Amino acid sequence: MKRRDFLKATLGGTAATLCTTAEARPNLEPAPEAVGMLFDSTLCVGCKACVSICKELNDMPPVTDNEQQIWDSARDLSGETLNVIKVYKDGDAKTKDAEINGYCFEKRSCMHCVDPGCVSVCPCTAMRQHKVTGIVTHHADVCIGCRNCMVGCPYNVPQFEYNELFGQIQKCQMCNQAGLERVDKGQMTGCAEVCPTGATLFGPRKALLQEAKHRMQLKPGEIYNYPRGDVSKPYSHHEKEVPAYRDHIWGEKEAGGTSVMHISSVPFDKLGMPAVGDRSAASVAETVQHSIYSFMALPAVALAGLTYVVRRNTDDDNDGGES
């Protein structure tokens, strides 16, 4: 009877802990000095200078499509493409930045989440978020290639080099990976530097968010002096009519926010952004995992109880040898 009680207590404790969400881990907060980028879809003209410089800086080959060998024609992120410009088209696609019968461009690259799923799920700590800059980097030297980062990323950013025997995960590291270290050297990301219209703007996340919010306040049709390069020290400006922005800064809040934020005049679901919600999936997963495995206390208690019970129950028929 005693051991039955013991067992019940053990199992009961397990079940209770499984259901506990009391100490839920909230979304992570942005690092105060985090750097990021702001992509303004209405400024992008689709020249793909950013795609080209990205390949050059990260030493990646152009991706060719069909017979077309002249320029890079990557359609999506891959082990050979860390940044890509995609096009949205609707109807006759005559008007730029119009949702109906219009077109616009959208950048795909790592969003550098404030609460990154890839960092949370990686068993070997091969995905790391820098404490100061918030930049998410990959370290292939400890990666086993389980590709949980790929399924754990809301945006399908980390990409494995499937076509190589000794391949690795590739992702945008904001040009700050070992060997390049542009941000550490006080430079900006390659894509922001070459962008002719300031559609991709580099800078501190706070300043970028402020800039984005400011653009939301502008009246459509008025003239605004758009900065190019680094928002905190733009190398030039250009004047342009303000479009009808959607009042939505992607990455301000989404799943804890991102350091690379997007603004647009076409709704983000039309641009293929996922329905991530406010709470980061990583925070939910970690809450569950840490409720069960906090200091391994629960498994230890369960093992002690199980050992006791099993010991008793194997003693009964001990002479014939345990099978």
Add this chain to the structure above:
Amino acid sequence: MSSHKAIGGRLFTAPFMVLLVIFLIGCFFMFQRFTSGIGSVSNLNGGFAWGIWVVYDVVIGTAFACGGYALAFMVYVFNKGQYHPLVRPAVLASLLGYAMGGFGAFFDMGRFWQFYEIFLPGNWNFNSVMLEVGLCVAAYIIVLTLEFAPALLERLGMHGLLKALNKVLFLFIALGVLLPTMHQSSLGSLLIAMGHKVHPLWQTLHMQPLLALLTALTMGFSIVIFEASTSAVGFGRHSESGLLSKMGKVIVGLLLTFLLIRLVVLMLQGKLGLIFAADFASLMFLLEMVLFVIPLVILLSSERRSRGGQLLIAAVSMLLAGSLYRFNAFLFTFNPGLGYSYFPSVSEIMITLSIIALELMAYLILVKTLPVLHREEHA
């Protein structure tokens, strides 16, 4: 001395030869995978980073291998000694199933040459569910090997070592109950971090580990029934349906718990409407439910439960239900976003089939040469 015996007989039977051919075909593609890379044999892509190697070989395969776990619970925790005859074959099947899972994981591992990085404590990320799965499955394979070792030691006549092992075996049996509880629930937890990519009908967030554990147990009991029934037919052995039907009662309890939690969670999350959305996901959900309810209907009646054939149908339906639950969540209704689709390539399927063939061949050889199955007169 032992209450088990090798059933003997010819090893190279016709079914064995068929399995061997399947295995050899798969070997060709395995060679290709380890010379030209994953991309050369599989249809895995940027959106579907996990295909059948992970979802079938590991996530479903290890649930199929939960027979040893389920029986260990019955025999050693709830002290139902009468199930003892079923333990050794179940432990063997579990060992082979988990070995297959480990094998599959290795094939799938993008950077297989440095797989050991996950075993280096300096690398461990304690937030990662995958870390728990990786370490725990590896540990369980060792535990299963030790749990099965008595059969080999008996065969080799190493009685001293056997006695020594038996003295500490209780510890490994306890681990053999704890470890699957941990990693089978974690296999469900893997889905949490996938967030919106998992279809709402399968994204139960906090309940993922419990639902995964319940299906692992029901699949574990079902595979015991399935294996006992098929070896009764295949090897012309005495049927153990008396014992098996009692096991059916346990499955009923587990199944009812699973269905109740599942539906209540969907209700609380306000997703019940999606069940009748008449799209692919709702169809798969309903199919899954039918497969879960069939064993329930059979096993609730004591008359049907005692009939071997009905019991087998219940077990097969339960195995299909559990497999479909995992397939649906991880693959069939998994949606990484626009532009991505996945269907396994022939070579990908062949590699999985050949690992299954290897597992079955090993099972056939081992039950014929080692004392695994229980002696008839005791059954």
